[in-house]
Amino acid sequence: MTPTITAFERSPDRGRGQARDMRVRWALEEVGQSYDVRLVSFPELKKPAHRALHPFGQIPTYEEGDLVLFESGAIVLHVAERHAGLLPDDANARARAITWMFAALSTLEPPIVDREIARLVERDEPWFAQRMPIVEDRIRGRLGELSVRLGDAGWLDDAFSAGDLMMVMVLRRLNGSGLLEEYPSLAAYVARGEARPAFKRAFAAQLAVFTAASTG
Amino acid sequence: MTPTITAFERSPDRGRGQARDMRVRWALEEVGQSYDVRLVSFPELKKPAHRALHPFGQIPTYEEGDLVLFESGAIVLHVAERHAGLLPDDANARARAITWMFAALSTLEPPIVDREIARLVERDEPWFAQRMPIVEDRIRGRLGELSVRLGDAGWLDDAFSAGDLMMVMVLRRLNGSGLLEEYPSLAAYVARGEARPAFKRAFAAQLAVFTAASTG
Numbered sequence: 001m002t003p004t005i006t007a008f009e010r011s012p013d014r015g016r017g018q019a020r021d022m023r024v025r026w027a028l029e030e031v032g033q034s035y036d037v038r039l040v041s042f043p044e045l046k047k048p049a050h051r052a053l054h055p056f057g058q059i060p061t062y063e064e065g066d067l068v069l070f071e072s073g074a075i076v077l078h079v080a081e082r083h084a085g086l087l088p089d090d091a092n093a094r095a096r097a098i099t100w101m102f103a104a105l106s107t108l109e110p111p112i113v114d115r116e117i118a119r120l121v122e123r124d125e126p127w128f129a130q131r132m133p134i135v136e137d138r139i140r141g142r143l144g145e146l147s148v149r150l151g152d153a154g155w156l157d158d159a160f161s162a163g164d165l166m167m168v169m170v171l172r173r174l175n176g177s178g179l180l181e182e183y184p185s186l187a188a189y190v191a192r193g194e195a196r197p198a199f200k201r202a203f204a205a206q207l208a209v210f211t212a213a214s215t216g
Numbered sequence: 217m218t219p220t221i222t223a224f225e226r227s228p229d230r231g232r233g234q235a236r237d238m239r240v241r242w243a244l245e246e247v248g249q250s251y252d253v254r255l256v257s258f259p260e261l262k263k264p265a266h267r268a269l270h271p272f273g274q275i276p277t278y279e280e281g282d283l284v285l286f287e288s289g290a291i292v293l294h295v296a297e298r299h300a301g302l303l304p305d306d307a308n309a310r311a312r313a314i315t316w317m318f319a320a321l322s323t324l325e326p327p328i329v330d331r332e333i334a335r336l337v338e339r340d341e342p343w344f345a346q347r348m349p350i351v352e353d354r355i356r357g358r359l360g361e362l363s364v365r366l367g368d369a370g371w372l373d374d375a376f377s378a379g380d381l382m383m384v385m386v387l388r389r390l391n392g393s394g395l396l397e398e399y400p401s402l403a404a405y406v407a408r409g410e411a412r413p414a415f416k417r418a419f420a421a422q423l424a425v426f427t428a429a430s431t432g
Contacts, residue, residue, distance in 0.1 A: 051361075051364075055319075055361050055362065055364065055365035056319070056323055056358065056361050057361065066308060067308045067311060067312075068312075069311055069312065069315050070315060070319070071315050071318035071319050071322060071323070072322075073318040073321075073322055074311070074314050074315035074317070074318040074319075077314060077318075078311050078314075092282060092283045095283060095285055095290070095294050096283075096284075096285065098290050098293060098294075099285050099286060099287050099290035101290070102287035102289040102290040102293075102321065103271075103272070103286070103287050103290075105289075105318065105321060105322045106287060106288075106289055106321045106322070106325070107272055107287065109322070109326075110325075110326040110329060110330075113326060114326070114330060117354075121350065122347070122350070125343070125346070125347070126343065127341070127342070127343030127346070127347065130341070130343070131338070131341070131343065131347075134337065134338070138333075142272065145267075145271050145272050145273065146271065148267075148271065149271035
């Protein structure tokens with residue numbers, strides 16, 4: 001059964017692949033599962049029909065027969081559990097890979113999103129310039145700890161997994177901030193993720209939505 | 217095999233059960249799995265021996281033979297997958313329960329933690345009083361959406377699950393803020409979680425650590 005995911009009708013980042021549908025697209029490409037995409041406009045996100053799928057009025061959602069999921073982490077885990085390619089066979093290694101998914105979403109992403117929210121919502125507030133270094137130092141703290149753990153390994157726990165997929169996607173949110181470049185091993189780690197053929201296919205697919213909307 | 221978890225040697229919240237070991241204790245109590253606890257001091261958290269278990273120098277960790285996990289979400293999911301009682305048998309219902317775990321950690325918890333960080337780190341900054349309403353309105357937005365979805369149901373998706381466990385724990389972080397009381401159905405939902413015998417056993421166990429430290 002071909003699942004259907006939702007994505008923004010108009011990419012807020014002009015096709016840079018920062019919207020959360022990119023995580024799900026990448027996971028589906030890694031496991032070789034084709035998918036359909038339903039584009040949702042910003043007004044539609046907050047309407048009852050979409051809220052029935054996603055109580056927080058966001059994308060992505062994932063529909064597969066009777067099953068409706070939201071939260072990119074839950075969708076990627078669902079895909080990884082039902083197909084080979086994103087989780088190791090060994091039970092302990094599998095639990096560790098899932099741990100890195102949670103670490104990406106619970107430990108790394110919140111301070112990174114906090115920086116984005118500040119830039120969006122508080123840019124004109126009088127405290128913006130003074131507060132930003134506090135926010136960025138919190139990100140640096142986590143990046144430093146992550147780079148120590150990664151060391152000179154290629155991926156976080158042996159082979160590439162859904163944990164790496166989620167971590168690469170979260171770290172990519174720092175593109176353009178200059179912060180990732182302060183940790184060259186993490187910048188190289190993200191580049192390794194972006195070099196995977198499945199990432200490239202997923203990136204091209206989400207970019208095509210933006211390109212079509214721009215020229216259509 | 218009896219797992220060992222880590223917890224703070226000295227409870228930062230005086231035994232109110234807000235530290236993340238409480239989530240793991242509750243999960244283990246729900247499934248009837250006994251566990252050992254190793255208490256870690258604040259200086260020890262940042263030392264190499266603990267960092268080897270937890271790259272971000274936090275609690276809880278989970279050790280079970282050769283397996284070492286961190287991130288409360290990953291640990292609760294691991295416990296839920298290996299024991300009956302926290303995830304439904306039906307595959308689709310199981311995926312939905314896991315979705316609520318991710319929603320708790322990725323969508324609800326970040327703005328709640330943002331408020332805590334602001335109160336800890338920015339309380340003396342000149343912008344504190346002006347910024348706090350922005351932070352709290354972000355929390356209200358999520359609480360409103362969650363209360364709409366919950367409606368008059370007892371739990372988020374039919375029977376109590378690991379998704380409810382994580383959501384109740386995240387919402388409890390608002391204790392004392394007055395925010396949860398603005399959404400009576402969510403306050404009642406948290407109270408239902410706290411009334412579960414497994415919650416009470418876990419709460420008593422973490423409180424005993426604080427009481428022993430205070431009188432010892």
